[in-house]
Amino acid sequence: MFKRELKINLKSFIIWTSILIGLFLVVFLVYPSIVNSENMEMMDEMMKMFPEEMLKAFNMDISSIDSAFGWLKTEGFVFVLLITGIYSGILGSNILLKEESDKTIEYLNSVPVTRKNIVLNKILCGLLYIILMVVIIGIFNFIGLSLSGDFDRKSYILLSITPIFSSIVIFAVCLFLSTFTHKTKKTMGISLGIVFASYFLNVISEMGESTEFLKYISIFTLADIRDVIVNVSINPLMVVLSIGITVIFMILTTIRYDKKELV
């Protein structure tokens, strides 16, 4: 059953991973020409014109975009966060619910397999793909950065595993939400909404003290790239929180799925 899950979800995994790789490939190909030209000075001038809050939101106050790694720290990892987040959201809302939406659950329920086992297989498959995506992008960018110059390896490795924390939480939350309905159409919108709302709350929360409280309701707080750049370490509290929240939502999913009417 696990093998079958891997196979059925492989296509979307390849598509989403390719999007990210394609994006970074363009960056690595184009960046040297930007960095070496006089454009950089112009860019710096332009940056000074932006309000401080705005720069903060894109980490531009603590990192400059004069190198590929610099760009990664500012915008690059935001893309990784968002795209792995969206992928995890879609995967979470789909992986379990698809059987009901396609009505194949009537078959799956009739064979000797427990509901817990069904949930477990789907969760393992989802987690595997999410981690694999982050790792593949990490390795790809590592190679890209190595080719384009010197960079802080420790800082890079920590940064590249950070998206795992927000992604597994998004996956678990969306998986749980999917137990409340029978149609994937309904959960898709909600899961994308969670990802974007979370991201914007996170951006707004960094703009000033009055909005800081918003970070407590954003999933992306768990994958605080800014904090990793500044301290060159991952806050252990966030790791514990991410894993804790993920586990709690997975347990809730199992309990709800056990009681759910499948048709």
Added chain:
Amino acid sequence: MGKIILEIQNLTKYYGKIKGVENLSLKLEEGEIFGFIGPNGAGKSTTIREVMNLINKTSGKVLVENKEFNKDDIEIKEKIGYLPSEIYLYDDLTVKEMLDYHESFYKKDIHKRRIELVKRLELDEKKKIEDLSLGNLKKLGIILAFMHEPKILILDEPTSGLDPIMQNVFYDLLKEEKAKGNTIFYSTHILNEVSKICDRVGIIRNGELIKVEKIEDLSKKSLTFVTITSEQSKEIVKDLKVNTVSEDGNTIKFGNNLPHDELIKKLSKYKIDRILIEEATLEDMFLHYYK
């Protein structure tokens, strides 16, 4: 009475305030084919889905060989073969991959039986499931239900979509299962099918089991409907003491319990323009016996 294999005790299902099934109790013996008939929306599929634990029971129990059948009882699930009325399988797979997948769920080796069934039902394993016609999809469903040699078969309208030749192959399969001592719960709305293959029949209407009868007893009550157009129709009604189902000018329709020989002798003294004698449909049966 033989050994009880499947027992349904006071099964009830309410969707909010809407009744699905109420207080349905039933015992199926080893080696029997039990026909479960009723019009659309009577609660046949709801009953089956409750038995299969696809939906939650409002109340009641299902026992398999005297042991309660709960959701995650793998041991009991291995003993059951299930064919839903509408079959949905994984469109991305081929028939071969689907059958391989099915095999992976069972500890025992069921490959031999699979080959045998694929051959008998003339199914092409190379075809993709999304390309299968309704009839071929049904055949695949039948193979999936039968291939692990279950003790209990729960079949929901199994012959819809099958051509007459395949229907006969399927009836043969059923007879073989019965001969092996396996028990079959056969839901349908085709009365003809029930009288042909079932040992007993349960009739469900509005979510309630209103009658359980042996097929031989039911056929003794053979009922036909007679439509006659005659100027003397009123006298015929009086003479034969029948209750008409409908009257339209000189045309009357009534349910008939008499042997046909006797009926024709009685009618021979009247001048009849047109006569039609037809087999009672399931709905006619309902109206006649259970209204």
